[in-house]
Ligand SMILES: Nc1nc2c(c(=O)[nH]1)N[C@H]1C(S)=C(S)[C@@H](COP(=O)(O)O)O[C@H]1N2
């Protein structure tokens with residue numbers, strides 16, 4: 337399966353491989369197909385998305401072996417080593433704040449009505465490296481619409497699981513746990529913004545933020561918070577982990593921008609993971625290549641000031 341990635345693997349992957357069991361069960365139940373054999377659910381498997389890039393995805397090994405997930409350590413190899421201990425079932429997300437139907441929603445309930453699809457996205461870390469990842473997920477906006485966003489809501493805050501017994505990094509100091517992130521409401525409602533529950537046709541690997549994580553492809557990777565347990569709609573800009581740690585270096589917006597350097601390094605170019613030691617750096621693209629879709633969200637804003 338992984339060898340077919342250059343071809344757009346969703347077209348050639350056997351359907352039975354495509355969605356993980358929990359997703360399947362949720363989707364089948366929603367479609368009234370519980371107990372029906374596989375072919376009846378074919379329409380649930382994603383067609384190639386118009387939002388997917390043509391760029392070839394990184395290997396499964398790159399995507400699952402070179403990670404930032406500080407709950408499991410500071411080295412890029414730590415999450416793959418330590419995340420296996422994380423319990424992801426049962427899982428629920430507490431959704432509250434300025435919403436019409438607040439509550440603690442079991443993950444299966446959240447997945448029931450959604451159509452999962454593949455989104456092959458460019459992914460750019462603030463550390464000036466990039467990858468291409470074939471995520472599986474659904475638009476965050478679909479979930480927000482389902483719980484009902486109150487008219488006064490302007491931002492969405494996200495929180496990662498806090499469970500030091502299973503997350504050794506949370507037993508160390510450095511970050512004020514739990515990891516928190518946020519988006520402006522219009523960013524959260526943008527169709528490119530997804531909640532991802534898998535990648536490469538498999539259930540989300542734990543080191544990548546199982547069972548459900550945010551993916552915002554035009555922003556630096558730290559915005560794409562993993563292993564989400566809480567979503568809160570707010571009126572004012574929520575506190576975010578990296579901004580509160582180093583406000584001069586990491587802003588709330590964190591839009592990928594080759595013209596606004598990090599105080600300690602250039603953001604004009606990036607290293608593609610998996611390209612090998614001598615690969616040429618690639619130019620970084622405005623909004624990570626998604627300017628056509630998202631530049632309008634920031635019309636009239638000074639992107640050097642709101643970094
Ligand atoms: N909870 C949590 N979410 C997180 C992080 C983290 O340490 N903890 N790291 C962020 C950073 S800096 C990046 S680059 C991406 C990495 O995602 P990946 O490991 O799937 O490539 O996750 C982001 N989400």
Ligand SMILES: [Mo]
Pocket residue numbers: 404461462463556557558
């Ligand atoms: Mo990152």
